[in-house]
Amino acid sequence: MKTYKDLAPSLRTIMTPGPVEVDPRVLRAMSYPILGQFDPEFTALMNETMGMLRELFQTQNQWAFPVDGTSRSGLEAVLVSIIEPGDRVLVPVYGRFGNLFIEIAERCGAEVVMLEQPWGTVFDPEVIVEAIYREKPNVVAMVHGETSTGCLQPFDGIGAACRSVDALLVVDAVATIGGVPVLTDEWLLDAVIGGTQKCLSVPAGMSPITYNERVEAKVLQRKTIERGLREAGSAVSDRRPVASNYFDLGMLQDYWSPKRLNHHTEATSMLYALREGLRLVLEEGLEARFARHRRHEAALVAGLTAMGMALFGDPACKLPVVTCIRIPEGVDGESVRGMLLNHFGIEIASSFGPLKGQIWRIGTMGFSCRESNVLQVLGALEATLLRHGVQVKVGRAVQAALDVYGAEV
Amino acid sequence: MKTYKDLAPSLRTIMTPGPVEVDPRVLRAMSYPILGQFDPEFTALMNETMGMLRELFQTQNQWAFPVDGTSRSGLEAVLVSIIEPGDRVLVPVYGRFGNLFIEIAERCGAEVVMLEQPWGTVFDPEVIVEAIYREKPNVVAMVHGETSTGCLQPFDGIGAACRSVDALLVVDAVATIGGVPVLTDEWLLDAVIGGTQKCLSVPAGMSPITYNERVEAKVLQRKTIERGLREAGSAVSDRRPVASNYFDLGMLQDYWSPKRLNHHTEATSMLYALREGLRLVLEEGLEARFARHRRHEAALVAGLTAMGMALFGDPACKLPVVTCIRIPEGVDGESVRGMLLNHFGIEIASSFGPLKGQIWRIGTMGFSCRESNVLQVLGALEATLLRHGVQVKVGRAVQAALDVYGAEV
Structure with missing residues (x-):
């Protein structure tokens, strides 16, 4: 019989755009003995979590809870619950995760209208507003921060345009929630999906979402009670039910409501x-947390620039929590990543599709977003690039970052 | 600002049919710092887990991996990946979770043929075999162990019948895997879905599945590469894609294969x-583990019977890991459960649908399945029933269980 060793993962400095390092307090929380799912102590923890999510999403929405799956499970739960086959869905795409929205919407049977911007840029919000008035979609699905390209999309006027044509505005804030302001109510976002493994620094495996009464109204039109749970005389909707049981928000909200109607465990x-x-x-405070993310980004960017690296993407729309670096001509990006991991224990990321082999991505997210990590990745990258024969400006990167930190001897 | 207290969950004796208590070694594993998803150390752990799952499912299948979601996510991943709209799906129902199969299959657009047995019994396998020859379904979806009723369905001849009409046999082994034999290959099961929070004693949040090359062939017919990941010239299938991105087994197996094509995190x-x-x-050994589950079931049943409680369900098909008790006439079942929890820290379960208020369910699963727990639940139940005015045979239950354990002074 094959034997399997004790778990003993190496300690890593994780500077990717997720999953990032997890705060020891969060790791400790996972080591506590469990409660039953309907134990009043546990349902009280569920309710507290909903309250904290409302603060995180800066919303008064009743519904704010995690979907039990990784980040894209939250995207799919929202889309499959509000899209009926034949609905028009407008998706502005400026990177990989806009494409994911199309992918999911098409599988929901939507007629997708795509807008495209070159990777590394974002849309002038006015262009999206015009498209909303022109296309009159049922749903507009947009990415707030594109981890694939390190760009941040502004929302000016988009929420109001959606209201005026009665479209629902769904926003992927997986990369931004907890690191960059996401003003759900102020921006008139109807549904927002966050991620755990990025700026929240919680392991992957849950997707916190929030949605308002406009989304709920749509959800309730197709609501059913699960077979095997129905009591005699339960109403059955004559609308086509949501195509997924696992992701049916009507059922999920019954489970997260005081009804506690059993769904998943x-x-x-x-x-x-x-x-x-x-x-x-919440202990750190949202504004302080956003400021911390900007500060370490500034130090990282100063260091990379001082080293002589070229950044990828339009600086005007740079996502503060992801910094993309052009891989120098003739350098094997994967060899550099391998050396960083194997010799320094530091992980940085590559990218996807058209950017594969073109850029590296460094995350400054959550618990990983701290001075020691930024200084270490700069020093290690300099040494690794030198080892690969790249003509970097030696000795400057860490000094430039220390300058940003105002480090005194 | 509202403040939230330190996490400090009470220690519970969890004797429900899941989620059950988690072994301290598993709790400790969750407290280790994380690795990146493509870190070679992490992908090695993924591969090891696949190897261990093959042993658990007693299969030579290549594909054995967890779906990132709770148990029903595994059910939905398998069904949505193999059912095309209009496919005929035969579902024998003898409790709540058969109904869940219908629920999911209908949402996949299947034409469902249902067979029904009263809750508390199972099917004569011959009845199912005849239905398979008569209905010639594309898929047969069956529950192995019904936690809602405490019954175990035998599979004699069903796998062979499915092969002869070219139907895929999908089995929900959420409640049985790791506690009762599940012989994937020997029984000719094409896809099997397990649960973590029952006999494996791992917290809810993953669903281990396995499937063979018959299922894979179906999955590959509709396989696509995700938008945003496709390289120039990638093939696109002309079949209607799987209705879910999150649950598309074609994508999941690319992620779990050496290709490591990015999907979720x-x-x-x-x-x-x-x-x-x-x-x-695997350290305990499957056969030893199954024997342990039978032993503690025997002690629990002996104790309950000695106390004078009536069990629910046909004893000939009793599921060893769930014991159902008829709530005595005039007793408020929820009051008994509340007193067990609040005074003894012991959790037992109620049931669903037609059995709501009719039975209690006690699980003997995984780490919760041990002598001290069985003795404690019997003693506490006796005291609680006395407190509710029930005429139990006093002092006998724990003695009867101790007899089964061969306890000597």
């Missing part, structure tokens, strides 16, 4: 982790 | 937990 330890991650966010 | 800490839970299962 809530992922206990992940809920403990999310709750602790949210406590850390 | 694997849930690191849950994977650590699953791996450790599987190590515990």
Whole structure:
């Protein structure tokens, strides 16, 4: 019989755009013995988590809870619950995750209208507003921060345009939630999907979402009670039900409401982790947390620039939590990443599709977003590039970052 | 600002049919710092987990991996990946979770043929075999162990019948995997879905599945590469794609294969937990583990019977890991459960639909399935029933269980 060794993962400095390092308090939370899913102590923790998510999303929405799956499970739960086959869905695409929205919407049977911007740029919001008035879609699905390209999309006027044509505005804030302001109510976002493994620094496996009464109204039109749970005389909707049981928001909200109507078995330890991650966010304070992310980004960018590296993407729309670096001509990007991991224990990321082999991506997210990590990645990258024969400006990167930090001897 | 307290869940004796208590080694595994999803150390852990799952499912299948979601996510991943709209799906129902198969299959657009047995019984396998020859379905979806009723369905001849009409046989082994024999290959099961939070004693949040080359052939017919990941010239299938991106087994198997094609971000800490839970299962040995489950069931049943409680369900098909008790006439079942929880820290379960208020369910699963727990639940139940005015045979239950354990002074 094959034997399997004790778990003993190496300690890494994780500077990718997720998953990032997890705060020890969150790791500890996951090691607590579990409670049953309907234990009043556990449902109280669920309710507290909903309250904290409302603060995180800066919303008064009633509904704010995690979907039990990785980030894209939250995207799919929202889309499959509001899109009926034949609905028109407008998707502005400026990177990989806009494409994911199309991918999911098409599988929901939507007629997708795509807008495209070159990777590394974002849309002038006015262009999207015009498209909304022209196309009159049922749903507009947009990415707030594109981790694939390191760009941040502004929303000026888009929420109001959606209201005026009665479209629902769905926003992927997986990369931005907890690191960059996401003003759900102020921006008139109808549904927002966050991620745990990025700026919240909780392991992957849950996707916190929030949605308002406009989305809920749509959800309730197709609501059913699950077979095997129905009591005699339960109403059955004559609308075509949501194509997924697992992702049916009508059922999920019954489970997260005081009704506690059984659906899945809530992922206990992940809920403990999310709750602790949210406590850390609220203890730090949202504004202080956003400022911290900008500060370490500034240090990283100063260091990379001083080293002589070229950044990828339009600086005017740079996502503060992801910095993309053009891989120098003739350098094997994967060899550099391998050396960083194997010799320094530092992980940075590559990218996808058209950017594969073209850029590296460094995340400054959540618990990984701290001075020691930024200084270490700069020093290690300089040494690794030198080892690969790249003519970097030696000795400057870490000094430039220390300048940003105002480091005194 | 509202403040949220330190996490401090009470210690519970969890004797429900899941989620059950988690072995401290699994809890510890979740507290380890995470690795990146493409870190070679992490992908090695993924591969090891696949190897252990093959042993758990007693299969030579190439594909054995967890879906990142709770148990029903595994059911939905398998069904949505193999059912095309209009396909005929035969579902024998003898409890709540057969109904869940219908629920999911209908949402996949299937034409469902239902067979029904009263809750508390199972099917004579010959009845199902005849239905398979008569209905010639594309898919047969069956529950192995019904936690809602405490019954175990035998499979004699069903796998062979499915092969002869070219139907795929999908089995929900959420409640049985790791506690009761599940012989994937020997029984000719094409896809099997397990659960973590029952006999594996890992927190909810993952669903281990396995499937063979018959299922894979179906999956590959509709396979696509995700938008945003496609390289120039990638083939696009002209078949209607799987209705879900998150649950598309074609994409999941590319992620779990040496290709490591990016899909979701694997849930690191849950994977650590699953791996450790599987190590515990394999260290104990499957046969020894099944025998342990039978032994504690015998002690529990002896105790309940000695106390004078009536069990629910046909004893000939009793599921060893769930014991259902008829709530005595005039007793408020929820009051008994509340007193067990609030005074003894012990959780037992109620049931669903037609059995709501009719039975209690006690699980003997995984780490919760041990002598001290069985003795404690019997003693506490006796005291609680006395407190509710029920005429139990006093002092006998724990003695009867101790007899089964061969306890000597």
